[in-house]
Amino acid sequence: MKIVDIQVCSLQPPDPSEPGTPATREPWNRLFRQASPRDRYDPPLERHEPGGQYFVKAIAEDGTWGLGSGDTGNTASVIIDEVLRHMVVGQEVGAIDTCNDRMWRGCLSFGQEGLTARAVAGVDLALWDLWGKVTGQPVYRLAGGPTRSSMDCYVTGNDVDWGLEVGFRKFKLARPHGFEKGQAGIDGTVDLIAKTREQIGEDADLMLDCWMAYDVDYTVRMCEALRPYRMRWMEEMLMPHDFAGYRELRKRLPWQTLATGEHWATRHPGIRALEECIVDLIQADITWIGGFTEAMKLAHYADTKGVQLALHTGVNDLYGQHFTAAMPNTPLIEFYQGTRPGVPLDECYLGSPSESGRLCYRTTPGTPMPKDGVLGLPPGPGFGQQVPEAWLVPYDPRVVVSHWLHVQKSGN
Incomplete structure (x- = not known):
């Protein structure tokens, strides 16, 4: 069975329906200042990153899809759409090493580390999830x-x-x-x-x-x-x-x-x-x-x-x-x-x-x-994630940045 598409998505769940369990206080990372290499300057440098969490759907010819994820979505989405998807579409589901090697070789002209590695990760994880779903096995x-x-x-x-x-x-x-x-x-x-x-x-x-x-x-x-x-x-x-x-x-x-x-x-x-x-x-x-x-x-x-x-x-x-x-x-x-x-x-x-x-x-x-x-042991098949397909929308930097800021006030 062949891989027929790679899609980059944002996560857009419905709004919360209940207030939930009351917290006793805000988490430590909103109250405690962590030292970092940015403290070398006065004032310390602020943290900025090119986008937040993104998701990748790897789709097989029978419609089965696997889900990967990563961060720095604004750059990852470009690398995936313009380079990595061309390296894996048409390959066999489960040909993990082949797809992985093709992606790394496809990035040689502009570098494999840093933001490139984060983009490769999203696709690679989606391919493992897809393989697990097709075979009915946990990763x-x-x-x-x-x-x-x-x-x-x-x-x-x-x-x-x-x-x-x-x-x-x-x-x-x-x-x-x-x-x-x-x-x-x-x-x-x-x-x-x-x-x-x-x-x-x-x-x-x-x-x-x-x-x-x-x-x-x-x-x-x-x-x-x-x-x-x-x-x-x-x-x-x-x-x-x-x-x-x-x-x-x-x-x-x-x-x-x-x-x-x-x-x-x-x-x-x-x-x-x-x-x-x-x-x-x-x-x-x-x-x-x-x-x-x-x-x-x-x-x-x-x-x-x-x-x-x-x-x-x-x-x-x-x-x-x-x-x-x-x-x-x-x-x-x-x-x-x-x-x-x-x-x-x-x-x-x-x-x-x-x-x-x-x-x-x-x-x-x-x-x-x-x-x-x-x-x-974690669930399966694949990675066992329970993300509804309806929550996955075409990648939109405005959606992912808004969602990332909500999650990342913690500053990890």
Whole structure:
């Protein structure tokens, strides 16, 4: 069976029909300022991106369709419409490696990383979903799994009390300060970590997301200051391209677990990091690296090196849940808590009938949420998404930007 069309869409669900569960407060990311590399300037640079979340329909000749998704939709839509669709239309459903290679080769003249990888991801995910629907199989089975029947989850966000209430035992905090704050920033971070360690207990996992806000020297000073609090890992301290910096960190912090990779596009930066032995945990984002296929190739290579991979925000969408269920070296998965404390996690997804449930990150209808910090196997066939076809309209930047702003007030 052939692929006959690739369509880029916006999501346009009906308006909420009910107010929903009252929140106890706004989420942490509306109340807490996170340090970032943009703080180098005074005033700090504002964050701007070329569009928000978009969706891709891959349609087979019998009318079956698969659904992919990604962000930076204004640029992705152009790359998909003008280049990528021509690489896959006419190919066989299920010819994933062939379609994937054709897309990458089709982009050689203008570059494969960055925004291109985000566009490839949307199509690649739609092709996997289509294959699963045509065969009646969940994607994790098509990808060689399941390798586990349940997945441990950690929560990212500074609403630690809410995380504890819904059953998490593994916590990652956002950094309050970058290197511009000097010793005062280290002292403030130590204070936050010390209070959190006391709050969650000695046996809970604790991590810090540094989001590229440090330099090498500041990272070393910070890690040494935080050593008494037994950080499971320190994450993304440096810019994603700073391999020399990570080599230096590996020398100066041989005892500290180092994690990074969410801002790598394509598998190749990850392969380089593995070859240079400078990373202990890879945190690829499935929609930024180039899709399920590219992330799977990196996971398999990492497995040969004995390195684990934990997807960035992998719980928040079914793509990440299926990937984690399938790969041999993905025992842990991240839930980014961009929802309001007090609102049940199952109520929070794109298109929720609940007004209070509309604030979320990437989550489509039918996405299971963790129970006591654990996920079971995700649904199928395909990725098991429950997005009504009527909600998918031709891509419109005005629709996607409006929707993205509603979702992305969280600032992740």
